[in-house]
Amino acid sequence: MTENNYVNRGLPDIVRRFEGTRVLVIGDCMLDEYIYGECNRISPEAPIPVVLCNEKCDFLGGAANVSANIKAVGGEPLLVGVVGDDEPGERLRKALGERKISDNGLVVSHSRPTTLKTRIVAQNQQIIRLDREVFDDLSDEDLSSVKERFDGVIDSVGAVVISDYGKGVINRAVLKHIRDVIGKEDIKTVVDPKVSHFEYYKGMTVITPNHREASDVCDINIVDEITMTRAGKTLIDRVGCENVLITWGERGMVLFRNGQEDMPVFIDATARSVYDVTGAGDTVVAVLSLALANGASIVDASRIANYAGGIVVGKLGTSTVLKSELIEIIEKGS
Structure with missing residues (x-):
């Protein structure tokens, strides 16, 4: 048995238990619009490419x-957010319906637009991205509705994902409400964090910054294992969460555990090839x-998430991972 196969023993069984597991996802919902075309010339009006869509x-x-990633690997997402x-917003809800994901937890706001990101791609190369969004906190009315949606489903889930893109849904008040409602219940909380909100995540089970975000928060230039370890220890101390899982691009991930900061994993x-990192963080937290x-240790859960991230970056566009794909690559140990 190879070292990888020994380490991975038991991980496929954890993935098989994903079926039907309910996870509450709360945060910033977006619609990613991709326009594909061909680029064969430069515009005579300005030095920019002309794309035939x-x-x-x-x-x-x-x-x-x-939520889509949770559904794809067999789980049952309960999405709470705002459009x-x-x-x-109608297109986003339609896309959810096509994936058999309920939109009952979505609040329809009359005071803010749906976040829309338009990417124009030619010859498998992203040419430009256009964003339509606002960053203001939710109105009092929308905030109250989000809390009600959250309270209505929290009792039925085994974990909560907080997807914080800094678009207004997640703020100090929302996170305090989440902590107050969960209380002492054994519900795991996984955070895809926003740099400007790190001080809000105290007490969460795990936060998952990438290495650039970790560098920014700690003011440490992460270039090797020594600086990575310094950054991880600093984050654990500063944020006050149970675990920090830092994604490190082609170098993988590094896990830091509160009380064991001197023993990073x-x-x-x-990943065999990297075509598109869009949405990879979403796959990891899902x-x-x-x-x-499903009872996995934080180390085993991180290893499984690492395999999932390695699969999704090999796909073009905002993609998901299938349970069968995940089990297969874990069993191969590569």
Whole structure:
């Protein structure tokens, strides 16, 4: 038995238990619009490429994409978030319906638009991204509705994912409400964090910054294992959460545990090729939450999430991972 196969023994069984596991996802929902085309010339009007558009596709983004990833690997997501009373919001809800994900937890706001990100792609290369969004906190009315949606489903879940893209749904008041409602219940909380909100995540089970976010928060330039370890220890101390899982691009992930900061777990990357990192963080928190909800240790849950992230970056666009794909790559140990 190889070292990888020994380490991975038991992980496929955890993934098989994902089926039907309910996870509450709360956060910023987005619609990712992809316009695909061909680029064969430069515009005579300005030094920019001319793209002949051939196809337009909608993908779920942010908290909605976390939900799609949970669904794809067999879980049952309960999505709580906000969309605008607009055409992108209708398209987002339609995309949820196509994936058999309920939109009952979505609040339709009359005071803010649906976050829309449009990516124009030619010859498999992203040319430009156009964003339509606001960053203001929710109105009192919308905030109250979000709390009501959260309270209505929390008793039935094994984990909560907080998808914080800084678009207004997640703030100090919402996170305090989440902590107050969960109380001493054994419900795991997984956070995809926003740099400006790190001080809000005290007491959460695990936060999952990438190495650039960790560098920014700690003011430490992460270039090797020594600086990575310093950053992880600093985050554990500063944030006050139970665990920090830092994603490190082609170098994999590093797990830091409160009380064991001097013993980080370095997890090697598994991706064979990287085509698109869009939404990879959503995949990681989705799979991490399902593993924790099914009793996995934080180390095993992180290893499974690392495999999932390695699969999704090999796909174009905002993508998901299938349970069968995840089990297969874990069993191969690569």
